[in-house]
């Protein structure tokens with residue numbers, strides 16, 4: 001393919017800083033506008049860097065599926081996530097990453113995951129026991145507690161509610177206070193751009209120390225017990241790479257990654273889905289009818305999921321409209337050819353679920369929350385790479401089957417008891433941080449299901 005020496009089109013922005021302000025302050029709106037104005041492959045200048053944004057399915061396929069070894073994840077290149085997660089699965093590269101992935105994979109095999117179903121349903125029922133008809137709850141914290149408890153129990157055999165509360169607070173501090181970083185920008189300039197005060201940094205460090213203390217205590221307890229608890233922690237501790245077992249630091253990084261990646265995304269999925277159902281009563285009614293017909297008021301099991309196709313379409317559609325992972329970033333480690341452009345090693349390419357999931361030429365009516373578009377009999381063709389809530393290729397979300405089962409079981413349980421409506425006088429706005437969160441939380445009134 002012929003290569004062009006120039007960069008793809010894109011907004012010039014201001015002298016020196018380029019597009020820094022809109023990119024940092026409102027990336028969802030900025031990226032949508034950039035795609036509409038400049039097309040599907042865009043160059044965005046941030047200070048002296050040019051970041052390439054690829055919005056087409058073929059760009060997603062190129063980076064994630066066809067040439068994954070030409071790239072590193074930007075998550076592994078430093079920054080807060082790397083700072084928190086060390087060399088866990090999400091933030092490591094190359095042979096080490098592949099080795100770790102093989103190690104963790106058995107915990108996510110389908111038969112293994114099916115054993116987690118009871119915990120998912122029972123913890124949801126326990127959450128509902130604490131609710132009262134007509135009351136208002138902060139759904140974000142309710143769903144955080146629930147998803148944290150599920151991950152702690154299924155992966156690490158921890159049952160304490162109190163620990164889930166403490167950990168939830170520490171995660172909120174770390175994620176809430178984390179300085180916002182720009183891809184490829186390091187050092188003092190990164191701190192300046194991140195707008196981080198000393199106090200924020202101190203809170204971030206304190207939150208991280210609290211999380212570290214929790215995980216290291218857990219590891220120490222297991223060293224003392226020496227009992228195989230049959231969970232992923234026992235598996236990690238029994239692992240030997242050659243003659244060496246994993247260090248506490250390596251175990252800590254994997255544990256922290258699984259707790260962080262395993263609850264935050266699922267929590268946000270559940271909140272956004274409840275929000276969408278409250279906005280679309282017709283969809284909610286249809287879903288409820290399916291739940292009634294199949295479950296007759298009883299708690300769901302994994303076997304029921306195959307009989308609940310509408311529930312699956314609701315989730316697929318929710319992940320299209322509000323993808324919890326709203327952007328994936330890669331840095332080329334060798335020269336690449338993309339759409340006829342030649343980019344040198346070091347180029348950063350951003351792929352945007354938020355934008356690609358809403359391109360009208362692919363989706364027709366992207367602004368509508370319409371689960372029926374996932375009905376296979378409707379023949380909507382979704383090209384590979386057009387829909388990637390869980391990423392793709394060798395780094396595809398390892399927790400995908402876990403999450404797909406968890407959110408459906410939680411919803412099927414919850415919606416048979418309550419019909420959460422949005423409480424008045426609040427703004428629901430997505431906040432794109434590590435994941436897509438509701439910026440001001442989500443207060444909901446618990447209307448009982450008649």
Ligand code: HEM
Nearest residue numbers: 089090261262265266324325389390391395397398399403
């Ligand atoms: C709806 C829920 C979830 C969404 C939308 C989601 C999304 C993603 C995405 C997009 C990636 C790829 C990132 C990249 O390519 O740079 C990823 C990776 C990952 N996810 Fe998830 N995730 C979810 C749930 C989970 C759960 C429940 C777990 C664990 C229990 C988990 C653990 C991981 C890990 C460890 C990775 C790194 C995989 C690797 O690099 O090899 N995720 N996730």
